[in-house]
Amino acid sequence: MATDGKVTGTMHSDQTNENYYISGHLSESGDLNASIGSPADGEFKGSLTREKTGSGDWTNSVPTPARAGTWKGEKNSK
DSSP: TTTTTEEEEEEETTTTEEEEEEEEEEEETOOOEEETTTTTTEEEEEEEEEEEEEEEEEEEEEEEEEEEEEEEEEEOOO
C-alpha cells in the first residue's frame, strides 16, 4: 500500500486456483474498496486491520452468470 492509500496486488482464489489483479484504495480507518481484474470486471470490498488480517465481500461479473462471495486473508510472512 502506498502512503496515499492506493492499493495494488494480487488475490489467489482457492476455488479456481487462479490469481487476480486488485487495484483500489484503503481509507485511514481500514476500509478497502478495490476492483478485480484488468480491465476491472468485479468489486473487492472489506476491511484490513493493523494485525495484518482482512475480510470482506467480492463480486465478479465474468464469467456469466456473475459470481459473489466472501474473502479473508492475512499478510504472508515471506
